[in-house]
Amino acid sequence: MHLKRQKSIPIGIWQALKSTTKTLKPKKIxxxxxxxxxxxxxxxxxxxxxxxxxxxxxxxxxxxxxxxxxxxxxxxxxxxxxxxxxxxxxxxxxxxxxxxxxxxxxxxxxxxxxxxxxxxxxxxxxxxxxxxxxxxxxxxxxxxxxxxxxxxxxxxxxxxxxxxxxxxxxxxxxxxxxxxxxxxxxxxxxxxxxxxxxxxxxxxxxxxxxxxxxxxxxxxxxxxxxxxxxxxxxxxKECYVPCPECGHYQTLSDLQFRYEGTKPEQVKKVDYECVECKALWPESAKFEIISRYEWRAxxxxxxxxxxxxWQAYNLGNSWVEIVREYLRVKDDPEKLKTYWNQTLNKSWVDRSETDWTRVYDRRESYPVGVAPKDCLVLTGAIDVQKDRYEVLVCGHTRTHEIYVIDYFFIDGGPQNEAAKTRVADFCRARYQRADGHDLELNAVAIDSGYETQSVYELARRINSEKVFVTKGQNNFLAPAVHAPSYVDLNYKGEKIKNGVKLWPVGVSQLKGEVSSRLRLRPEVEKTDAGEVQKFPPHYLHFPQFDEDFFKSLCSESIVQTQKKHGAKKVSAAWVKHYDRNEVFDLMVLTLFLSRVLGLDRFTDSLWDSQEKAISGATSHRANVTNAPRPAQRTSRVISRGVELD
Ligand SMILES: [Zn+2]
Missing domain, CATH: 3.40.50.300 (P-loop containing nucleotide triphosphate hydrolases)
Incomplete structure (x- = not known):
């Protein structure tokens, strides 16, 4: 019912009247x-x-x-x-x-x-x-x-x-x-x-x-x-249709199209082979079978x-045309990708994308332990293991590119006092930038998923605003960054000043972002001086680390999993292909820090003042490398693994 206000009725009364009318006569949906x-x-x-x-x-x-x-x-x-x-x-x-x-x-x-x-x-x-x-x-x-x-x-x-x-x-x-x-x-x-x-x-x-x-x-x-x-x-839900011969319900798949010819113009008709009885149906059978569709969850x-x-279910679309289109594009990788997405409704999975060697091959020649000169913010991420702390140090640029600068272990786990002291020292470390200026760590994230109490105790000891104690949130909807909760309360239940704050990290989203960023590629520009690589914003840079680092970095991808038991059989999960996923987790923490520091919101003038603060600082050469250096690698692997609902 649509009412029209008459000019003589004041607007307030009109609105009241309107809402009453609505309550009295709810519209049938x-x-x-x-x-x-x-x-x-x-x-x-x-x-x-x-x-x-x-x-x-x-x-x-x-x-x-x-x-x-x-x-x-x-x-x-x-x-x-x-x-x-x-x-x-x-x-x-x-x-x-x-x-x-x-x-x-x-x-x-x-x-x-x-x-x-x-x-x-x-x-x-x-x-x-x-x-x-x-x-x-x-x-x-x-x-x-x-x-x-x-x-x-x-x-x-x-x-x-x-x-x-x-x-x-x-x-x-x-x-x-x-x-x-x-x-x-x-x-x-x-x-x-x-x-x-x-x-x-x-x-x-x-x-x-x-x-x-x-x-x-x-x-x-x-x-x-x-x-x-x-x-x-x-x-x-997928749309199931019955075979006209045997009645078996199945989803339509381009893999069951049967036709003769290798060139578009040679294809005159397309039949469909039943997955069950192998009978061939002519395309004309689709009008009957699609009318008997069932959505099955x-x-x-x-x-x-x-x-x-996908398109084959639209009775206005010709299967012959779908096949001809395939034959037109099949030899052009870019067009074939579009065909997969736009015609077949399939995600294009380029197997080599998850391949760690692709990222390994893009390693750059900047020295480990020194920040390239574009870096304006420095972050540290720490993953706690039974016998060691794994540390990743990254530099962040104005264009949200991230340079991995250092990766090392601090030997001795959460039960080791000397190791804790070295972690505390690390949080105060400074790194040298390629132009000779010093960068101090702007933020450090420590994952508390393992040995939680020990991590809290460590954070209390360091007692710095720069330290973020984190806890991964394993559900798909969890936002990347969320307000922290207070771990330290007094006997009245009030938060204690300088107490430990626990930051939830939406790992699922951030893992997706790491994976997407790893797929970014530099563009090659030809100039008079030769070919120059141009890096896109958000690009991740890596120095000449060894193969293990890159295997660990590319250790997880998201796949659909089918569980054998239980009512909810199918879910998506981040799954490990490689036993050690610590580097991937450290990269997730690094992106968390860039969010929590608000780097993407930095205005030019904020970046300018950051640059000024760095270049104005006196260079203390003696202090530059007091960061603990990589300790001996252990070959032991302790994998917690991360699975999402
Ligand atoms: Zn059949």
Whole structure:
């Protein structure tokens, strides 16, 4: 019901009246699929055949639309190829919710151009033609001035089109329905405030229990992007169809396509081989079998409702064309990657990406123990083992590149007094920079996962603001950095001044960031003086360490695991390929420190004053290398391992 305020009614009374009307007559919420068939029209921008929306081509879209309108799942994730109607589903749900469950909505796009083109080419035309949007969106009631390209007002709310590279837009208002478009394209971090999705999700917390978050993306070349991770955490629904011969339900896979020819023009027809009875079905059988689809969940109890689907399921798409496209791109690695992502809905796993030798081959020639001159901030990370402390020292630059400067062991574990003294000494160490100036450690993180009490005791002894005692949080949603808790309380339960603070570290996210950063490659620029390497922001630099260091650095990757027992069978986990993962953990702590120090928020003038403080400091050559040097390597391996739910 849409009321229009008469000028004679004061606004306050009007609002009261309006809310009473709402309480008296709650609007009936239809399922998303019912609403779509009744109220939504396609334009020429959506489909080759504009007109009233139907599920003829993609009958399986019904469940996804219903999941968006139900009260069961707060989170719905869709991992899909292009051409399965993803954007249409988005538009339908926004229009339906504006009509039936109005409130503050936002659509988070990876970049401004995608927000602009969605607004102009898809959203505005849909409002024009869809009867379900008529009278709901203000544009039609009050004229265009009410709405801008990025804010569309409707009775009882508005939908804002925001971008993942602007934290201010995300922060402005609480969000009851959040639509996250192409999440795999979001930047790591938005102006040092954290991951865009985290920031936006925080705006939905006021609506916990009644919010709706819809995340979607095609997979990308990232080995394990956001959509893969959300899909894996969810119900993992795939679309099963029955074999016309034996009735066996199976998912459609490009691996079962059978055809003749090696060139695109030679392929005249594509048959499908049943995985069960090996019968060949002609493509024409798809109309029958897809109409008998069933979404089947691998992990039905999950809190996130997640779906995966690809082009072959769209009855408007020809399987012959899918095969021809493959033959066109198969010899071009870049195009083939795109084909995997956009057509097959598969993440491109470049096996060599996890290969430690790739990173090993990029080692640089700067000396160990000396910070390159771009380094302005120095951090230390300490991992506690039974018989030693492992230490990683890194320099941070203005462009958020990180130089690994030193890696060594302090022999003797938490029970060894001399070792504790050497750790305390290390926290006060200074390192020399290539230009002769000294850098002092700005922050040191000590992981308290092992021998917790001993680490607390060590932190009390060092008693420095620079020391961060950390504890890994092993769940996927844990933010990278979170407020610390106080370990030291007095008898009244009050926190003790200078007591130990325990910092939770969202290791899952930071591990993902380490992996992504390891995939960055320098660009080679040709100049008159020869080839020059240009390093991208966030690049990780390594000196000439030995192979063990790089094996440990690349020791984990995220994979889906299938557990034999228990109801929740499938989950994603960081899994070790190499027994020693300490360097990977130390890198995670280093990224934690860069976040907690707020380096990504540093303005130019802050960096300038940091540089001034360093170059103004007198160089104390004698003190420069009082950092403990690498002790003898032990060959013993104590692996705690890290697994995530
Ligand atoms: Zn069969």
């Amino acid at each position: 239809t399922t998303g699929s019912e609403w779509a068939e009744r109220n939504f029209y396609l334009t020429t921008n959506d489909a080759a055949e504009p007109g009233r929306f139907t599920f003829d081509r993609c009958p399986w879209q019904k469940e996804i639309l219903d999941a968006l309108s139900d009260n069961v799942h707060e989170f719905v994730a869709l991992k899909c190829s292009a051409q399965v109607g993803k954007t249409t589903l988005l538009t339908i749900d926004i229009l339906r919710a504006a009509d039936e469950q109005p409130g503050g909505f936002a659509v988070l796009f990876p970049a401004l151009h995608s927000a602009t083109s969605y607004s102009q080419d898809r959203f505005d035309p849909a409002i024009e033609v869809s009867p379900g949007a008529k009278g709901v969106f203000h544009e039609h009631k009050y004229g265009r001035s009410e709405n801008t390209k990025y804010v569309k007002k409707f009775t009882g709310g508005q939908v804002r089109f925001i971008t993942a590279n602007s934290s201010s837009a995300m922060k402005s208002k609480p969000i009851a329905r959040l639509y996250c478009e192409e999440v795999n394209e979001y930047p790591f971090d938005v102006s040092g405030q954290g991951a865009p999705l985290d920031i936006a999700l925080k705006r939905t917390i006021a609506f916990e229990g009644v919010r709706k978050v819809f995340l979607n993306s095609t997979p990308t070349t990232e080995k394990y992007g956001l959509i893969e991770s959300w899909y894996a955490r969810g119900t993992q 691998k992990n039905p109890d999950a809190l996130v409702d997640s779906y995966s689907v």
